[in-house]
Amino acid sequence: MHTVEIGSELRDFVVTNFLFGKGDDLSDDESLLDNGVIDSTGVLELVSYLQERYDIHIEDDEIVPANLDSIHNLVDFVGRKSVNLG
Amino acid sequence: MCGICGVLNTDGSVADAGLLAKMISRVRHRGPDDCGIYTNGNVGLGHARLSIIDLAGGHQPMESADGDLAITFNGEIFNYIELREELERRGHHFVTTSDTEVILHQYQEDGEECVHRFNGQWAFAISDRRKRKLFLSRDRMGIRPLFYTETNCGFRFASEIKALLAEPSVRAELDLFALDQIFTFWATIPPRTAFKGISQVPPGCSLVVDIYGVRANRYWSLSFPEHRNCDVDERELAGELRELLLDATKIRLRSDVPVGAYLSGGIDSSVTTALAASIAGDRLRSFSISFDDSEYDERRFQQEASEFLRTEHSSFACSSRDIAEAFPDVVWHAEQPILRTAPAPMFLLSQLVGECGFKVVLTGEGADEVLGGYDIFKEAKIRRFWARDLSSRWRPLLLKRLYPYMDGIQRQSAAYLQHFFRVSERDIANPYFSHLPRWELTARIKLLLSNEVRTELRDYSAFDDLARALPADYGSWQPFNQAEFLEASGLLPGYILSSQGDRMAMAHAVEGRFPFLDHRVVDFACKLPPGLKMKGLTEKYLLKRACAGDVPQSILKRTKQPYRAPEGKCFFGKDAPEYVGEALSHGGIQSNGIFDPRAVGVLAEKFRSGRPVSTKDNMALTGVLSTQLLVNQLSGGQLDSCTQWRSDPNFATL
Numbered sequence: 001m002h003t004v005e006i007g008s009e010l011r012d013f014v015v016t017n018f019l020f021g022k023g024d025d026l027s028d029d030e031s032l033l034d035n036g037v038i039d040s041t042g043v044l045e046l047v048s049y050l051q052e053r054y055d056i057h058i059e060d061d062e063i064v065p066a067n068l069d070s071i072h073n074l075v076d077f078v079g080r081k082s083v084n085l086g
Numbered sequence: 087m088c089g090i091c092g093v094l095n096t097d098g099s100v101a102d103a104g105l106l107a108k109m110i111s112r113v114r115h116r117g118p119d120d121c122g123i124y125t126n127g128n129v130g131l132g133h134a135r136l137s138i139i140d141l142a143g144g145h146q147p148m149e150s151a152d153g154d155l156a157i158t159f160n161g162e163i164f165n166y167i168e169l170r171e172e173l174e175r176r177g178h179h180f181v182t183t184s185d186t187e188v189i190l191h192q193y194q195e196d197g198e199e200c201v202h203r204f205n206g207q208w209a210f211a212i213s214d215r216r217k218r219k220l221f222l223s224r225d226r227m228g229i230r231p232l233f234y235t236e237t238n239c240g241f242r243f244a245s246e247i248k249a250l251l252a253e254p255s256v257r258a259e260l261d262l263f264a265l266d267q268i269f270t271f272w273a274t275i276p277p278r279t280a281f282k283g284i285s286q287v288p289p290g291c292s293l294v295v296d297i298y299g300v301r302a303n304r305y306w307s308l309s310f311p312e313h314r315n316c317d318v319d320e321r322e323l324a325g326e327l328r329e330l331l332l333d334a335t336k337i338r339l340r341s342d343v344p345v346g347a348y349l350s351g352g353i354d355s356s357v358t359t360a361l362a363a364s365i366a367g368d369r370l371r372s373f374s375i376s377f378d379d380s381e382y383d384e385r386r387f388q389q390e391a392s393e394f395l396r397t398e399h400s401s402f403a404c405s406s407r408d409i410a411e412a413f414p415d416v417v418w419h420a421e422q423p424i425l426r427t428a429p430a431p432m433f434l435l436s437q438l439v440g441e442c443g444f445k446v447v448l449t450g451e452g453a454d455e456v457l458g459g460y461d462i463f464k465e466a467k468i469r470r471f472w473a474r475d476l477s478s479r480w481r482p483l484l485l486k487r488l489y490p491y492m493d494g495i496q497r498q499s500a501a502y503l504q505h506f507f508r509v510s511e512r513d514i515a516n517p518y519f520s521h522l523p524r525w526e527l528t529a530r531i532k533l534l535l536s537n538e539v540r541t542e543l544r545d546y547s548a549f550d551d552l553a554r555a556l557p558a559d560y561g562s563w564q565p566f567n568q569a570e571f572l573e574a575s576g577l578l579p580g581y582i583l584s585s586q587g588d589r590m591a592m593a594h595a596v597e598g599r600f601p602f603l604d605h606r607v608v609d610f611a612c613k614l615p616p617g618l619k620m621k622g623l624t625e626k627y628l629l630k631r632a633c634a635g636d637v638p639q640s641i642l643k644r645t646k647q648p649y650r651a652p653e654g655k656c657f658f659g660k661d662a663p664e665y666v667g668e669a670l671s672h673g674g675i676q677s678n679g680i681f682d683p684r685a686v687g688v689l690a691e692k693f694r695s696g697r698p699v700s701t702k703d704n705m706a707l708t709g710v711l712s713t714q715l716l717v718n719q720l721s722g723g724q725l726d727s728c729t730q731w732r733s734d735p736n737f738a739t740l
Contacts, residue, residue, distance in 0.1 A: 016688055017692065020533055020685035020686075020688045020689050020706070021685055022533050033502075033505045036526060036527065036530050039527055039530075039700050040492075040498055040502070040506055040700075040701075041699070041700035041702075043499075044498075045697070045698050048698065060499055061499070063501065063502060064499065065502065
């Protein structure tokens, strides 16, 4: 899957799940935490989605903002994990 | 406990008994035992009675012997026996044994200052014929409700908003600023209510109403004077607290009908039940709620407490379906949007209590607010401690001690926990430091509002309104006390005691009594050093020390679990009631214009799909659904269906 497609899919998931579909002004670099997009349960939802959708296993020590805190970070993270798998 | 209403016309017309009859009929659920109306010139009072004290002689509205005063009263003055003895020594003559008559005489003695003498929970109005005014008052903590509005004809008041709507010119139009406040603080800031033009008497306030207008007077407020020295004798203070609680409970057992107790399985209600059992001597009757879902269920502790305290216990097993089915009635009685389903089981529990023949129950409400019980206080304490050394690696690990009952928090990585509860220099100086994480999270649900509503609210800040409502010396209080104030003056009267308290109990004519909210207990608690309320991270430290011998050790030592109920998922699935789909449908949302139909559709789909949902999602769903139901009920036909008064054989006029 292309990075662009993954980016679009992840954006769609974030906007639908955490912003009730109202995410037109969410930029790809925006922090999901600082802007209140994601709450504590949200992180668990996000991790569970990534594992299922991209068939990857995420370790506890990978659940850190550096990996998950913007659309951009998410795309990079999924990319890295998928390569590792391959 | 009762329902009250009244009018004071300022347009020269006499009070209309027909209007009063219609008003009081709308709150007959609060007082099914008796009913009465009083009119005198431009003033009229109505009363629906739940007979608890002086069953034969307490008919209301009640007039003074000289006919100058008339009162309609909802609530209890628990120290009425002592006040009456004092008044009799001063030459007052009583014809009943009711607390209502004591209010009249105390007013004759002290005028508007009489309220300082009362220990209780009240909402009343006195018509003072000679001074040509109405005097209204509401208890210190806001236990009993009191709403009012002004029309072209004059002033109208009542226990519930639906009684004010008996007058055709009074409309229930949702106040968008109130909605903003509820979608931030979970409650409005008094005197605001959910509806435009309809106000509430704030807790601790009185009103004087005459032909010149309405004047409010605050006679009491929560305040935190410079606390006692930290080297005070803990044992002595614990003893003092227990004595106060014992007396607060004792006077709350004054009743001419049996008094029961809510037993949640936590410390607070175990303490009130234990103290009541020690005073009453007889085997006490206790009641509780249990849930199928173990995340919310506390039946093990309820059983332990009941066995230990030897109460005769009844439990209501509440299912998700029960909650969903009761929810429209819950909203009808709450009369404001709510973000939690937790009032629903309370509504069903009071039904059980009523069916068991009980009109009065003691409850443990208020202990968490005034004696340092909530995790939000602990959270603020940890965040503040961490902020003093932001580079510390171990200080933020204390965050794991927060919210042990919330799976979403417990499963979080340390890195994320630190982000959720992060602090900065700027936050520390914020007067709402303790509550900002909760309020900011809640305010996210405003994303669901329609573009039109969001445009209207663009320049509005609920925080500015809150700042204006804070006491002048709030800034000088210790942070822990500031947090307690926000909780005890905001959420407690605005949601816990109202939407989850009075309104759910009175829907089935059941009166709650709250020993922890005795003003002597509250004043005592406000003077305690914060370190005795929460010692380290031990919540309600002094209470636990004071009542260690009264309750089972297992309950004393258990992890605190605040009362919660299954939330948004109740409204979906194969058993979902039909009204849910209608209220959340594109057309249903669009016709009320408050929310964005597409956004609500996305939210509802998330619930329908069975995917995990967050705290925010639950608040959003419950908030949207309750707002929709409320608007539909009050603009629709439900109001007319509750006017059963015409066929009531108990209806009497003075």
